[in-house]
Amino acid sequence: xxxxxxxxxxxxxxxxxxxxxxxxxxxxxxxxxxxxxxxxxxxxxxxxxxxxxxxxxxxxxxxxxxxxxxxxxxxxxxxxxxxxxxxxxxxxxxxxxxxxxxxxxxxxxxxxxxxxxxxxxxxxxxxxxxxxxxxxxxxxxxxxxxxxxxxxxxxxxxxxxxxxxxxxxxxxxxxxxxxxxxxxxxxxxxxxxxxxxxxxxxxxxxxxxxxxxxxxxxxxxxxxxxxxxxxxxxxxxxxxxxxxxxxxxxxxxxxxxxxxxxxxxxxxxxxxxxxxxxxxxxxxxxxxxxxxxxxxxxxxxxxxxxxxxxxxxxxxxxxxxxxxxxxxxxxxxxxxxxxxxxxxxxxxxxxxxxxxxxxxxxxxxxxxxxxxxxxxxxxxxxxxxxxxxxxxxxxxxxxxxxxxxxxxxxxxxxxxxxxxxxxxxxxxxxxxxxxxxxxxxxxxxxxxxxxxxxxxxxxxxxxxxxxxxxxxxxxxxxxxxxxxxxxxxxxxxxxxxxxxxxxxxxxxxxxxxxxxxxxxxxxxxxxxxxxxxxxxxxxxxxxxxxxxxxxxxxxxxxxxxxxxxxxxxxxxxxxxxxxxxxxxxxxxxxxxxxxxxxxxxxxxxxxxxxxxxxxxxxxxxxxxxxxxxxxxxxxxxxxxxxxxxxxxxxxxxxxxxxxxxxxxxxxxxxxxxxxxxxxxxxxxxxxxxxxxxxxxxxxxxxxxxxxxxxxxxxxxxxxxxxxxxxxxxxxxxxxxxxxxxxxxxxxxxxxxxxxxxxxxxxxxxxxxxxxxxxxxxxxxxxxxxxxxxxxxxxxxxxxxxxxxx
Numbered sequence: 001x002x003x004x005x006x007x008x009x010x011x012x013x014x015x016x017x018x019x020x021x022x023x024x025x026x027x028x029x030x031x032x033x034x035x036x037x038x039x040x041x042x043x044x045x046x047x048x049x050x051x052x053x054x055x056x057x058x059x060x061x062x063x064x065x066x067x068x069x070x071x072x073x074x075x076x077x078x079x080x081x082x083x084x085x086x087x088x089x090x091x092x093x094x095x096x097x098x099x100x101x102x103x104x105x106x107x108x109x110x111x112x113x114x115x116x117x118x119x120x121x122x123x124x125x126x127x128x129x130x131x132x133x134x135x136x137x138x139x140x141x142x143x144x145x146x147x148x149x150x151x152x153x154x155x156x157x158x159x160x161x162x163x164x165x166x167x168x169x170x171x172x173x174x175x176x177x178x179x180x181x182x183x184x185x186x187x188x189x190x191x192x193x194x195x196x197x198x199x200x201x202x203x204x205x206x207x208x209x210x211x212x213x214x215x216x217x218x219x220x221x222x223x224x225x226x227x228x229x230x231x232x233x234x235x236x237x238x239x240x241x242x243x244x245x246x247x248x249x250x251x252x253x254x255x256x257x258x259x260x261x262x263x264x265x266x267x268x269x270x271x272x273x274x275x276x277x278x279x280x281x282x283x284x285x286x287x288x289x290x291x292x293x294x295x296x297x298x299x300x301x302x303x304x305x306x307x308x309x310x311x312x313x314x315x316x317x318x319x320x321x322x323x324x325x326x327x328x329x330x331x332x333x334x335x336x337x338x339x340x341x342x343x344x345x346x347x348x349x350x351x352x353x354x355x356x357x358x359x360x361x362x363x364x365x366x367x368x369x370x371x372x373x374x375x376x377x378x379x380x381x382x383x384x385x386x387x388x389x390x391x392x393x394x395x396x397x398x399x400x401x402x403x404x405x406x407x408x409x410x411x412x413x414x415x416x417x418x419x420x421x422x423x424x425x426x427x428x429x430x431x432x433x434x435x436x437x438x439x440x441x442x443x444x445x446x447x448x449x450x451x452x453x454x455x456x457x458x459x460x461x462x463x464x465x466x467x468x469x470x471x472x473x474x475x476x477x478x479x480x481x482x483x484x485x486x487x488x489x490x491x492x493x494x495x496x497x498x499x500x501x502x503x504x505x506x507x508x509x510x511x512x513x514x515x516x517x518x519x520x521x522x523x524x525x526x527x528x529x530x531x532x533x534x535x536x537x538x539x540x541x542x543x544x545x546x547x548x549x550x551x552x553x554x555x556x557x558x559x560x561x562x563x564x565x566x567x568x569x570x571x572x573x574x575x576x577x578x579x580x581x582x583x584x585x586x587x588x589x590x591x592x593x594x595x596x597x598x599x600x601x602x603x604x605x606x607x608x609x610x611x612x613x614x615x616x617x618x619x620x621x622x623x624x625x626x627x628x629x630x631x632x633x634x635x636x637x638x639x640x641x642x643x644x645x646x647x648x649x650x651x652x653x654x655x656x657x658x659x660x661x662x663x664x665x666x667x668x669x670x671x672x673x674x675x676x677x678x679x680x681x682x683x684x685x686x687x688x689x690x691x692x693x694x695x696x697x698x699x700x701x702x703x704x705x706x707x708x709x710x711x712x713x714x715x716x717x718x719x720x721x722x723x724x725x726x727x728x729x730x731x732x733x734x735x736x737x738x739x740x741x742x743x744x745x746x747x748x749x750x751x752x753x754x755x756x757x758x759x760x761x762x763x764x765x766x767x768x769x770x771x772x773x774x775x776x777x778x779x780x781x782x783x784x785x786x787x788x789x790x791x792x793x794x795x796x797x798x799x800x801x802x803x804x805x
Contacts, residue, residue: 010140010143010144011139011140011143014143014144014146014147015115015143015147017147017151018111018112018115018147018150018151021111021150021151021154022108022109022111022112022150022154023108025104025107025108025111025154026104026105026107026108026109028387029104029107029108029160029163029164029386030100030101030104030105030163032163032164032386032396032397033097033100033101033103033104033163033164034097034100034101035397035398035399035400036164036396036398037096037097037100037428037429038398038399038400038404039398039399039400039401039404040400040404040407040425040426040429040451040454040455041398041425042096042100042166042425042428043166043424043425043427043428043455044424044427044428044438045166045424046165046166046167046168047096047099047100047166047167047428047431048096048424048427048428048431048436048438049065049074049427049431050074050099050166050167050168050169051096051099051167051428051431051432052064052065052066052431052432052436053065053074053083054083054086054087054090054099055087055090055431055432055433056434057083057084057087058087058088058090058091059434061434062083062084063075063080063083064434066435066436066437066441066443067252068437068441068443069437069441069442069443070252071435072252073248075244075245075247075248076245076248076249076251076252076253076259077245077249077258077259077260078169078203078204078245079203079204079240079244079245080169080201080202080203080204081201082169082172082198082201082202082203083169086099086102086172089102090432094432095432096167096428096429096431096432099167100163100167102172103162103163103167103168103171103172104163106171106172106174106175107159107162107163107171107174107175107337108154109175110153110159110174110175110178110340110341110344111150111151111153111154111341111344112150112175113175113178113179113181113182113341114146114149114150114153114178114341114344114345114348115146115147115149115150115348116146116182117178117181117182117185117345117348118142118145118146118149118150118345118348118349118352119142119143119146120182120185120186121185121345121348121349121352141352141355142352145348145351145352145355146348148348148351148373149344149345149347149348149351150344150348151377152298152299152300152344152347152373152377153340153341153344153347155298155377155378155380155381155385155387156295156298156299156340156344156377156380157294157298157331157380157381157384157385157386157390157392158294158295158298158331158336158337158340159171159174159336159337159340160385160386160387160390161331161332161333161334161336161337161386162333162334162336162337163386164386164396165332165333165334166428168334169202169203170202170203170205170206170334170335170337170338171334171337171338172202173199173202173203173206173209173338174337174338174339174340174341175341176195176198176199176202177199177206177209177210177213177338177339177341177342178341178342178344178345179195180192180195180196180199180210180213180229181213181216181309181312181342181345183195184213184216184217184221184223184226184229185221187221187223187225189225189228192225192229193228193229193232196210196213196214196229196232196233197232200232200233200236204236204237204240204241204245204258205237205315205316205319205338206338207233207234207236207237207240208233208237208315208316208319209312209313209315209316209338209339209342210229210230210232210233210236211229211230211233211234211237211315212311212312212313212314212315213226213229213230213233213312213342214226214227214228214229214230214231214232214233215230216308216309216311216312217229217230218230220308220309241257241258245257245258246258263323263324263325263328264319264322264323264324266278266324275322278322278324282321282322287326287329287330288321288329291320291321291329291330291331292321294331294380294384295317295331295336295343297376297377297380298376298377298380299343299344299346299347299350299376299377300347300351300372300373300375300376300377301350301372301376302346302347302348302349302350302351302354302373303343303346303347303350304350305349305350305351305353305354306345306346306347306349306350306353307346309342309345309346309349310342310343310346312339312342312346313339313342313343313346316335316338316339317339320335320336331384351373354369354373355369355370357369383654383655384654384655391653391654391655391656392534392655392656395533395534395656402482403453403482403483403503406481406482406484407426407429407484409479409481410449410479410484410486411429411430413478413479413486414430414447414449414486415447416432416433417433417434418433418446418447419433419434419435419436419437419443419444419445419446419447420433420435420436420437420445420446420447420448420449421436421437421438421439421440421441421442421443421445421447421448421449422436422437422438422439422448422449422450423438423439423449423450423451423454423455423456423457424438424455424456424457425451425454425455426449426451426454430449438457439456439466440458440462440463440466440469440470442470442473445489446488446489447478447486447487447488447489448470448475448486448487448488449484449485449486449487450463450467450484450485450487451483451484452464452467452483452484452485452503452577452581453482453483453484453503453577454483459575459598460575460577460580460598461575461580464580464581467485470487471487471493474489474490475487475488475489475490475491476488476490476491476492476493476494477491477493477494477495477496477497478491480496480497480499480500481497481499481500481502482499482500482502482503483500483502483503483581484500485500496581500581501581501582501586503578504578504581504582504593504594504595505591505592505593505594506543506592506593506594509526509543510525510526510527510528510541510543511526511527511528511529512526512527512528512633512645513525513526513631513633514526514527514629514631514633514634515629515630515631516627516628516629516630516631516634516636516643517547517627517628517630518612518625518626518627518628519612519625519626520547520548521546521547521548521549521550522544522545522546522547522550522554522584522612522625523544523545523547524542524543524544524610524627524643525543525544525545525592526542526543527540527541527542527543527610527645528540528541528543529541529648529659530596530599531658531659532599533656533657533658533659534655534656534657536601536650536657537599537600537601538599538600538601538602538606538648538659539596539597539598539599539600540558540560540596540597540608541594541595541596541597542556542558542576542594542595542596542610543592543593543594544556544587544592544593544594544595545589545590545591545592545593546584546587546588546589546591546593547589548589549585550584550585550587551584551585552583552584552585553614553615554584554612554613554614554625555576555579555584555612555613555614555615555618556571556576556579556595556610556611556612557570557571557610557611557612557613557618557624558570558571558574558576558597558608558609558610558611559571559608559609559610559611559642559739560574560600560602560606560607560608560609561606561607561608561609561737561739562602562603562605562606562607563605563606563607563647563649563663563664563752564701564736564737564752564753564754565607565736565737565738565739565740565753565754566737566754567737568600568602568603568606569600569602570618571597572618573600574597574598574599574600575597575598576595576596576597577595577596577597577598578593578594578595578596579595603650604649604650604652604664605647605648605649605650605663605664606647606648606649607644607645607647607648607740608644608645608648609642609643609644609645609739610634610642610643610645611624611625611627611641611642611643612624612625612627612641613625613641621639621640621641621642622641623641624640624641624642625641626638626641627641627642627643629643633646634646635740635744636744637740637741637744639712639741640738640739640741642739644739644740644744646661646662647661647662647663648660648661648662649661649662649663649664663749663750663752664752666685666686666703666750667686667688669688670686670687670688670701670703671685671686672684672685672686672687675705676785676786676792677707677785677786678774678783678784678785678792679774679783679784680707680708681706681707681708681709681710681783682704682705682706682707682710682714682742682774682783683704683705683706683707684702684703684704684772684792685703685704685705685750686701686702686703686750687700687701687702687703687772687794687795688700688701689701689770689794689795689797691797691799692756693756695759695799695800696758696759696761697756697757697758697759698718698720698756698757698759698770698797699754699755699756700718700754700755700756700757700770700772700794701752701753701754702716702735702752702753702754702755702772703750703751703752703753704735704745704750704751704753705747705748705749705750705751706742706745706746706747706749706751707747709743710742710743710745711742711743711776711778712741712742712743713776713777713778714734714735714741714742714774714775714776714777715732715733715734715735715774715775715776715777716732716733716734716735716753716755716772716773716774716775717730717731717732717772717773717774717775718730718731718732718755718757718770718771718772718794719770719771719772719773719791720757720759720768720769720770720771720797721768721769721770721771722766722768723766723767723768728760728763728768729757729758729759729760729763730757731755731756731757731758733755734777735751735753736751736752736753757770759799763799764799765799765800765801766798766799767796767797767798767799768796768797768798768799769793769795769796769797770793770794770795770796770797771791771792771793771794772791772792772793772794773790773791773792775790
């Protein structure tokens with residue numbers, strides 16, 4: 001009797017734990033998603049455009065949206081009849097945040113049918129005859145496994161990510177799909193048909209999962225009405241993809257099929273031939289295998305022990321894996337969420353089968369067998385999860401600052417139903433109106449609201465030019481502050497007020513202070529690295545002070561290079577944003593101005609150089625202003641007119657790869673057994689030689705240390721010798737691309753250097769020796785080696801018989 005009561009207490013505790021977890025999940029992710037919305041971190045794609053379609057549906061315009069300047073329909077892309085009942089939520093809360101909250105709640109509720117499915121499923125590996133719930137397992141163990149499956153689903157990062165990828169219809173299928181499995185399991189035909197219809201209405205691809213579920217009911221559950229569900233789902237998918245979407249897509253895109261099929265087609269091949277052609281590449285792609293492995297780790301590998309259930313998720317899982325759109329197999333967006341409850345059901349059944357294998361073992365062995373069920377989901381949550389214990393939390397946590405809170409001031413000045421054009425990050429905040437355009441599209445807009453300091457999805461120069469064009473077309477400034485500017489059609493022209501430029505004025509000191517003067521009128525006082533450690537996108541913010549009047553022809557310039565001094569980008573590719581709006585001629589002495597580059601991807605290690613000069617002469621060192629340093633923190637090269645900031649490298653991690661100061665360490669394979677010393681002042685500590693470019697060039701990585709002062713006139717020579725010692729190819733040039741002269745190298749610094757020696761196209765295959773010479777290009781005198789020679793051998797290069805290009 002006491003044992004039975006203890007069992008009931010445990011079962012009650014497990015059920016309560018799951019219900020509390022569901023409530024916590026819904027509350028937490030609703031808060032996190034809406035907080036990001038308040039911080040202007042949602043976007044036209046997809047919260048804004050979907051919210052617009054649902055709001056228009058609520059007002060009798062079924063899924064109407066705006067594409068560019070054209071009033072269109074969402075049916076050009078997707079078939080989502082569920083937006084009709086979803087639109088009723090705006091009767092309770094007329095705000096886009098209602099959709100974010102709904103998404104979090106529905107995803108959380110998915111854990112309940114997972115629990116119910118596992119509770120009722122026979123946990124035998126083979127079902128030879130009808131079994132009681134649990135297949136003979138202890139009732140408490142069955143409850144524990146069912147609760148574990150629900151909790152593992154809630155912990156899976158792939159599902160949590162959907163809450164923070166704006167709003168999409170597909171994740172709403174997670175709950176009804178699991179409920180469909182429960183109803184099919186219990187052979188409840190009419191409720192199953194109703195739920196299946198709800199799934200089909202969510203989005204066109206969900207029909208594939210409903211079809212797979214129907215086949216599962218037929219072939220595994222031996223429930224013949226499953227054919228009805230499967231056939232209805234197949235017909236729905238065919239009508240959606242072959243009739244509805246092509247009809248509307250043809251009118252807008254000129255396509256006779258879904259535009260999203262392009263994610264599987266390439267090089268002119270249609271769907272199946274394209275996938276078949278890419279199959280070897282797909283099978284060798286580590287990112288796709290990592291995605292699959294992540295799904296298994298999230299559920300401790302247990303879906304593999306219930307393959308008949310896991311296969312229900314196969315249609316969309318395979319669609320994600322074979323797509324040429326990497327977001328679909330990243331596990332970072334919403335694409336996995338629809339079938340995650342199916343994998344959770346499979347994991348619960350698989351976990352029951354796993355524990356059943358150890359049912360006759362001692363308690364210690366049973367406990368050890370259960371450990372992976374706890375360690376793997378929890379560990380994966382820590383590594384990749386979005387809760388406060390997960391590595392992604394710090395990245396996704398957001399709060400509205402002073403700039404974001406200013407939005408309310410401008411929103412009050414825009415009539416609620418006035419046609420509006422705005423930037424992508426602001427669009428979801430104004431999408432409850434019939435006509436809203438994403439700038440630079442204007443259409444019938446009566447107002448334009450821009451945020452020069454926020455996300456624009458445009459090149460900064462193009463964005464500024466589009467603003468000027470709007471002014472020329474009859475819009476005038478109504479209000480402006482801190483980068484926000486509100487325009488109204490027909491408003492009398494007036495200049496931007498001084499408060500608009502506050503977004504370019506520093507309110508706090510730089511993270512890395514400097515004191516470097518360029519000429520007589522401009523000082524660089526510091527810099528910040530603004531890094532996105534998740535997507536490895538980096539911006540550089542420079543802090544300036546005007547010492548006197550400035551000419552607009554004088555512009556700050558930034559050059560990004562890799563660790564070898566090879567150009568990656570400069571501020572002509574990734575322009576400084578603030579000077580487009582607040583040019584140097586407006587800078588006032590005493591104020592500190594920020595200039596921020598557009599984000600760029602610079603690889604595992606990179607360097608940045610800063611200069612000031614005339615916009616049309618930035619490539620000419622003599623035309624740049626000479627920098628003069630009054631402190632430390634950067635290396636000044638007056639002869640080149642450059643300031644070299646300390647190099648940066650990326651520390652690679654599973655979820656985040658933050659920046660760290662310093663160059664990457666010398667590769668072990670590159671280290672020379674005995675360093676070569678040239679002229680007692682230059683030491684070669686490592687080298688790597690390889691053939692590149694279809695064997696058309698020899699790439700040489702050199703790693704140097706300065707032992708004593710070196711002249712800036714130092715030059716290097718690579719010479720290729722045949723077996724007779726005859727020179728057949730030569731390259732000469734300065735180290736580090738000439739950007740980082742030897743005179744400013746630190747004594748303890750390893751300087752990476754890379755050069756390519758072109759191979760003559762008529763050179764015969766064979767073994768050649770690559771020699772290195774260091775010399776002073778002012779006198780052409782080589783630096784001697786310790787043995788008295790002047791040429792150091794970098795090794796033998798074997799030129800193969802393959803054709804060179």
